[in-house]
Amino acid sequence: MNEVCFKNLDKENPASIATYEANGGYKVWRKILNGGFTPDEIIQELKTSGLRGRGGAGFPTGLKWSFMPRNQEGQKYVVCNSDEGEPGTCHDRDILRYNPHSVIEGMAIAGFVMNATVGYNYIRGEFMEPYYRFEEALKDAYEAGLLGKNLLGSDVSFDLYTHLGAGAYICGEETALLESLEGKKGQPRFKPPFPANVGLFGKPTTINNTETFASVPEILSRGGQWFADLGVENSGGTKCFSVTGSVKNPANFEVPMGTPFSKLLELAGGLKEGRKLKAVIPGGSSTPVLPAETAMNMTMDYDSIANAGSMLGAGSVIVMDDTTCMVKTLTRLAHFYYDESCGQCTPCREGTGWLYRMLQRILDGNGKEEDLDLLLSVGEKIMGNTICALGDAAATPVESFIKHFRDEFEYYIQNGRSMVEEEHNLVEEEASV
Amino acid sequence: MISNEAKKEIDFWVSKYPEGRESSAVMQALTIVQKENGGSLNSELINDVAEYLEMPAISVQEVATFYENYNHKPVGKHVLRFCHNISCMLNGSDELISYLEDKLGVKTGEVSKDGLVSVKKVECLGACVGGPMCQIGDQYHEHLTKDKLDNILENLT
Amino acid sequence: MSDIEIEIDGQLVRANQGDSIINIADREGIEVPRFCYHKKLSVAANCRMCLVDVEGVPKAQPACSTPAANGMKIHTKNDKAKFAQKAVMEFLLINHPLDCPICDQGGECELQDVAMEYGSDVSKFNEGKRIVPDKGIGALIQTDMTRCIHCTRCVRFGAEVAGIVEMGGTGRGEGVKIEPFLTEGIQSELSGNMIDVCPVGALTSKPFRYEARTWQMNAVQSVARHDLVGSNIYTQSYRGKVKRVVARDNDSINETWISDRDRFSYEGLNHESRALKPKVKIDGLWQETDWQEALKFAIDGIKNNANSSEQFGVLSSKYASLEEFYLLQKLARNFGTENIDFRLDQAQLSNASSLESTITLSEIESIDHALIVGSYTRLEQPMINHRIRKATLNGASVNTINSKKFDFNYKTGLDVLTSPQKLRATLQSVLKAIHNKTNKDAPSFLSQVSPEDIHNKIADDLIESKNGVIVLGEHLNSNLDSIAITSLIEQIASAADLKIANITLSGNSLSAEKVGFMPDEKGMSAASMFNESTKAFLLMDVDLEYDFFDSKSAQDCFNQEDVFVVALSSFENQSLLNGADVILPMASYYETSGTHINFDGQAQSFSASVKSPGDSKPGWKIIKVMADLFELEGFDYIDSTQVKEQALQLSRNKSSFKDVDFENFDDSQITTHWQYTPYVTDSVTRRASALQKTNIGMIDSAFVSEATAKKLGIGNDDLYLGVPVSIVDSVAEDYVFVHTNQARKA
Numbered sequence A: 001m002n003e004v005c006f007k008n009l010d011k012e013n014p015a016s017i018a019t020y021e022a023n024g025g026y027k028v029w030r031k032i033l034n035g036g037f038t039p040d041e042i043i044q045e046l047k048t049s050g051l052r053g054r055g056g057a058g059f060p061t062g063l064k065w066s067f068m069p070r071n072q073e074g075q076k077y078v079v080c081n082s083d084e085g086e087p088g089t090c091h092d093r094d095i096l097r098y099n100p101h102s103v104i105e106g107m108a109i110a111g112f113v114m115n116a117t118v119g120y121n122y123i124r125g126e127f128m129e130p131y132y133r134f135e136e137a138l139k140d141a142y143e144a145g146l147l148g149k150n151l152l153g154s155d156v157s158f159d160l161y162t163h164l165g166a167g168a169y170i171c172g173e174e175t176a177l178l179e180s181l182e183g184k185k186g187q188p189r190f191k192p193p194f195p196a197n198v199g200l201f202g203k204p205t206t207i208n209n210t211e212t213f214a215s216v217p218e219i220l221s222r223g224g225q226w227f228a229d230l231g232v233e234n235s236g237g238t239k240c241f242s243v244t245g246s247v248k249n250p251a252n253f254e255v256p257m258g259t260p261f262s263k264l265l266e267l268a269g270g271l272k273e274g275r276k277l278k279a280v281i282p283g284g285s286s287t288p289v290l291p292a293e294t295a296m297n298m299t300m301d302y303d304s305i306a307n308a309g310s311m312l313g314a315g316s317v318i319v320m321d322d323t324t325c326m327v328k329t330l331t332r333l334a335h336f337y338y339d340e341s342c343g344q345c346t347p348c349r350e351g352t353g354w355l356y357r358m359l360q361r362i363l364d365g366n367g368k369e370e371d372l373d374l375l376l377s378v379g380e381k382i383m384g385n386t387i388c389a390l391g392d393a394a395a396t397p398v399e400s401f402i403k404h405f406r407d408e409f410e411y412y413i414q415n416g417r418s419m420v421e422e423e424h425n426l427v428e429e430e431a432s433v
Numbered sequence B: 001m002i003s004n005e006a007k008k009e010i011d012f013w014v015s016k017y018p019e020g021r022e023s024s025a026v027m028q029a030l031t032i033v034q035k036e037n038g039g040s041l042n043s044e045l046i047n048d049v050a051e052y053l054e055m056p057a058i059s060v061q062e063v064a065t066f067y068e069n070y071n072h073k074p075v076g077k078h079v080l081r082f083c084h085n086i087s088c089m090l091n092g093s094d095e096l097i098s099y100l101e102d103k104l105g106v107k108t109g110e111v112s113k114d115g116l117v118s119v120k121k122v123e124c125l126g127a128c129v130g131g132p133m134c135q136i137g138d139q140y141h142e143h144l145t146k147d148k149l150d151n152i153l154e155n156l157t
Numbered sequence C: 001m002s003d004i005e006i007e008i009d010g011q012l013v014r015a016n017q018g019d020s021i022i023n024i025a026d027r028e029g030i031e032v033p034r035f036c037y038h039k040k041l042s043v044a045a046n047c048r049m050c051l052v053d054v055e056g057v058p059k060a061q062p063a064c065s066t067p068a069a070n071g072m073k074i075h076t077k078n079d080k081a082k083f084a085q086k087a088v089m090e091f092l093l094i095n096h097p098l099d100c101p102i103c104d105q106g107g108e109c110e111l112q113d114v115a116m117e118y119g120s121d122v123s124k125f126n127e128g129k130r131i132v133p134d135k136g137i138g139a140l141i142q143t144d145m146t147r148c149i150h151c152t153r154c155v156r157f158g159a160e161v162a163g164i165v166e167m168g169g170t171g172r173g174e175g176v177k178i179e180p181f182l183t184e185g186i187q188s189e190l191s192g193n194m195i196d197v198c199p200v201g202a203l204t205s206k207p208f209r210y211e212a213r214t215w216q217m218n219a220v221q222s223v224a225r226h227d228l229v230g231s232n233i234y235t236q237s238y239r240g241k242v243k244r245v246v247a248r249d250n251d252s253i254n255e256t257w258i259s260d261r262d263r264f265s266y267e268g269l270n271h272e273s274r275a276l277k278p279k280v281k282i283d284g285l286w287q288e289t290d291w292q293e294a295l296k297f298a299i300d301g302i303k304n305n306a307n308s309s310e311q312f313g314v315l316s317s318k319y320a321s322l323e324e325f326y327l328l329q330k331l332a333r334n335f336g337t338e339n340i341d342f343r344l345d346q347a348q349l350s351n352a353s354s355l356e357s358t359i360t361l362s363e364i365e366s367i368d369h370a371l372i373v374g375s376y377t378r379l380e381q382p383m384i385n386h387r388i389r390k391a392t393l394n395g396a397s398v399n400t401i402n403s404k405k406f407d408f409n410y411k412t413g414l415d416v417l418t419s420p421q422k423l424r425a426t427l428q429s430v431l432k433a434i435h436n437k438t439n440k441d442a443p444s445f446l447s448q449v450s451p452e453d454i455h456n457k458i459a460d461d462l463i464e465s466k467n468g469v470i471v472l473g474e475h476l477n478s479n480l481d482s483i484a485i486t487s488l489i490e491q492i493a494s495a496a497d498l499k500i501a502n503i504t505l506s507g508n509s510l511s512a513e514k515v516g517f518m519p520d521e522k523g524m525s526a527a528s529m530f531n532e533s534t535k536a537f538l539l540m541d542v543d544l545e546y547d548f549f550d551s552k553s554a555q556d557c558f559n560q561e562d563v564f565v566v567a568l569s570s571f572e573n574q575s576l577l578n579g580a581d582v583i584l585p586m587a588s589y590y591e592t593s594g595t596h597i598n599f600d601g602q603a604q605s606f607s608a609s610v611k612s613p614g615d616s617k618p619g620w621k622i623i624k625v626m627a628d629l630f631e632l633e634g635f636d637y638i639d640s641t642q643v644k645e646q647a648l649q650l651s652r653n654k655s656s657f658k659d660v661d662f663e664n665f666d667d668s669q670i671t672t673h674w675q676y677t678p679y680v681t682d683s684v685t686r687r688a689s690a691l692q693k694t695n696i697g698m699i700d701s702a703f704v705s706e707a708t709a710k711k712l713g714i715g716n717d718d719l720y721l722g723v724p725v726s727i728v729d730s731v732a733e734d735y736v737f738v739h740t741n742q743a744r745k746a
């Protein structure tokens, strides 16, 4: 456990440059600056490692880096996505707080590979503690001569700045993030063109997630194969999971890909006292919910979770127990997407509000029989028809919640109250008799 | 009016972006002037920022109304930004928010009579393993309980 | 150059790699529904109405933002495409008020049209519709934002075309509101185009409100006459009155845009001051009469008062039609006088014609540099300015030599401030710099000149440009040194190999020049007619307060007992009633057929859209009848087309400004330049009430520098010639720039 991004977590002053360097940090960067690594070698190692983007989509990082027109003239950029906002997700925050130098080194390496001399780390505006930590780390890295111009006498330069968000989940979407970095509303761009060709300030840009960048130095230091071997096929390495919800010890865990879900649950102390596992959202609020049995049989890697009917997403495991009302939970998620839709494209702008209002109406006891089919059909009409994946993210939970827990929804509509809460209260009443 | 100190702070952000891309600093500029103005913005400040960064005022207004962290009505000296999203909800954020509202005698979105605090429900703040949680100023307060909340409120001055 | 082949709905079509699917479909006549896409605006891909099925791609793709690639198979109407399109349509309608019966867009609404074809039957939405409060955006555009479908066309129009970012989308999600920042009203001179681009009834014409339903109106192709461009328009009329003007596409002229002046001036046609009946003044009292009497009175008056034909003078505004100009000069010349002029507002009239432009409208778009001299181009010639702006978007640079720094809707590089009296010196300095830099011998009159730094830089930019233009603007007209300045402009253009865009003359001036509506050597020009020698005048569409460079001497002249004035006019006002002896009511814009010659030399004819009100008659008919009554030869025209054909055979006088003698010029006086707001330039626009209520329409300031103000003893908000003073530092010294909607005062 905790072998890559969280590797210094148990050390004293894990965030300091001293701790980082003492444990092999900046070794790779120095090697690069001394001419010991070529961009192609780095891309090859990353491909071997099986590292896939940790921001949610899981796109192979080596492949992504190879797309950059690195020989194109003019400015190019590296951008780190530290906008972490997917409900249930909070491991990037800990990487920033406890291992900021790995992100810096990862971004610098990316800059070298892409021939980009400027990078920005976009940190969500509420992450002030991580921001200060990261700024301090930047200062130390500059002082150590590891950032700036003509580093260690080489012709490699890399300047790195932080940019702070101001509260918008959608800025986690990479093109919305770029817009936001340009001082605009965070409205996703349509694609193509992709950021690799037209990115920040119209220039070629590589954008990766915090954890993705943080993994890069260790991979290059210990070899792509080493990393790949930590995980399973198609899912190389380790992954940080945030385990939250009805568990005894909600926390972040970095475990090898392929770790059984049951093991992860155990690490988090198991379910809260007296509760039974009911459902799990394995990858953050945008991924489909799975019923308990399915979840207990899956392992935490891309393929297994996909086979179970969901997605690894951002690695945000939300655990629900037998007292969780699925109607209320789904309504809360629907509210989130309604609240966070950027409002640019029709199906999402209009559809998220429609979904939320219907669910809230059901929750208020005014549900109608045809509502469930209507919810599904509205979701279906949003799905795939929007500019960015937020539309899909809003429709996905609706579909999966109703699919797996339709009876609860029907009960709520018929009786105007929650089946789960009622059962639960009954049980408690009986117990107290 | 933007104070000279605030301008200096804004200039620090402006210096991070390429020439001609000063408007990248608009979000921080708004954050800075909002802070200076006691936690909220108004059209005058929007205009000032627009002028300072040489942007159309409507573009600044777009940014100011898009992002959640800008307030367009006066807020309390301390704003308790309470996460009510899924992980926090599963751990009792709703009850805590009600508790808070009762205790302060305000609804979410309102300012307490003494002007000291206002409560705002917000979406996931990226500290889900610490839920229920809230943000006050730069600080996160995690694993909240009623007792902890009482304690926090007592220490707000 | 088609390099790929794709298939749309089973039809093989050739296309260019990277062309958007919608572009190709449009070219092939394959219908794809759309709201946010607009051929002249950037792609936003936000409405999602144009979703089509691309084989092999799981999701439906927006046709507007998806580039075609070789071998692509696209279906615009299969189940997948239809499902997506219907879904989007349903989402668009759930929050739309569907108040079509009371909506001004009803009948021409893109949403309504597309909904007919792509909408599903009944929506199951019953959560309560959104209502959006309206801020209002000024006098021209009526907003009803509850109808807005957030396509952002209006926003993109502002940012990309108008060049003034005024509308935006505030908030987010379902709460996005398309609105301006404050409610001060839109500043752009092109704002009305937002009405045209808005696919729904969220933005409609304010003056048009409640006037008629769109389908009741009669649309006629026409041409706008307010400026040098001759933008193509449709007039739309109901019950014989023009109720609305909209743009008509013509890529080489106005693309799809028109200026607010072209769009909203029609309101003036229905102004209460219309001249409706022939009138004669007998013993100082006005009497309405019939045409026969009035004409007789007019003819007799002219004959009696002008003892010889040289005592007769003919004047016109620059807004008459080619035919009217032609006939009126013919009448004058056959009558035996050369006292003919339309250049009423010019200070210097010794040239035989204006400097010729050597560039076309669409060529302006591809210039790499412009030097603008004496012009607030954006307000003078909005569509020409728009072409310059397009060039700047492609990287062209613009420098200016102006007496005040103006708000252009593009960035200018070097702005040289020069008062009118120093303009000669400035241009000499620039010319000398060009000669120095290109190692050419400068003409002797430049021997004493040593260029200033900034003039050297201006010269550098001119020399370096490969495809540069020098733009000469309206300010020249009232410059007493205009001949020398024009000459210098021509010399600079030839020394630095530049094109010339002369936009000093506006309206239909090029028609007037074409038919020689000005005196030859024997005749008198406008200003010199107001001495004792002219005893009878025939005026066509002349406003005695606004139109003359020196309106006081004009009015004094007309008001004399022994001067007989016949006015062909569409309007009456007090000064006309004072000065004239006969008023012959004339048809105005859109009420008569005619021809306009534009900047490109293109003669565009138009027919009447509506009948003129009251007893008024088309100008060309009035002139013809007068000629007949004078018993002049050569006026047996049956229709105006014959007149036009004759007129077009004439060729414009060409003046060379190359070798003019530079007489000494006194540049020691403080000068005043009087620039009208664009909404008082002609008799109709001046009476268009909504335009007057806009920010541009209300401009009324005398700009002066602190030092000059001191010399003149004036301070902020004092009145200078009746105009409120505004002390600024962006104005030349020893100079007052009056920008106003008030009539010119000496």
Ligand SMILES: Cc1cc2nc3c(=O)[nH]c(=O)nc-3n(C[C@H](O)[C@H](O)[C@H](O)COP(=O)(O)O)c2cc1C
Binding pocket: A052, A053, A054, A055, A056, A057, A058, A059, A081, A082, A083, A084, A085, A086, A169, A170, A171, A172, A173, A174, A175, A207, A208, A209, A210, A212, A213, A388, A389, A390, A393
């Ligand atoms: C609505 C939405 C929100 C997203 N939020 C985040 C986020 O908070 N952090 C993140 O790294 N990626 C987020 N993503 C994914 C990014 O768009 C992008 O795929 C990622 O930054 C790429 O980096 P990676 O390849 O390293 O994963 C989000 C995507 C969507 C559609």
Ligand code: SF4
Binding pocket: A170, A187, A188, A340, A341, A342, A343, A344, A345, A346, A348, A349, A386, A387, A388, A389, A390, A391, A392
């Ligand atoms: S899907 Fe939603 S968030 Fe994404 S662009 Fe469209 S409206 Fe914005």
Ligand code: SF4
Binding pocket: C147, C148, C149, C150, C151, C152, C153, C154, C155, C178, C197, C198, C199, C200, C202, C203
């Ligand atoms: S006002 Fe009209 S043009 Fe503007 S966004 Fe709304 S619908 Fe589109």
Ligand code: FES
Binding pocket: A087, A088, A089, B083, B084, B085, B086, B087, B088, B089, B123, B124, B125, B126, B127, B128, B131, B133
């Ligand atoms: S759900 Fe509350 S912080 Fe993430």
Ligand code: FES
Binding pocket: C033, C034, C035, C036, C037, C044, C045, C046, C047, C048, C049, C050, C051, C062, C063, C064, C065
């Ligand atoms: S027309 Fe293509 S998305 Fe609007």
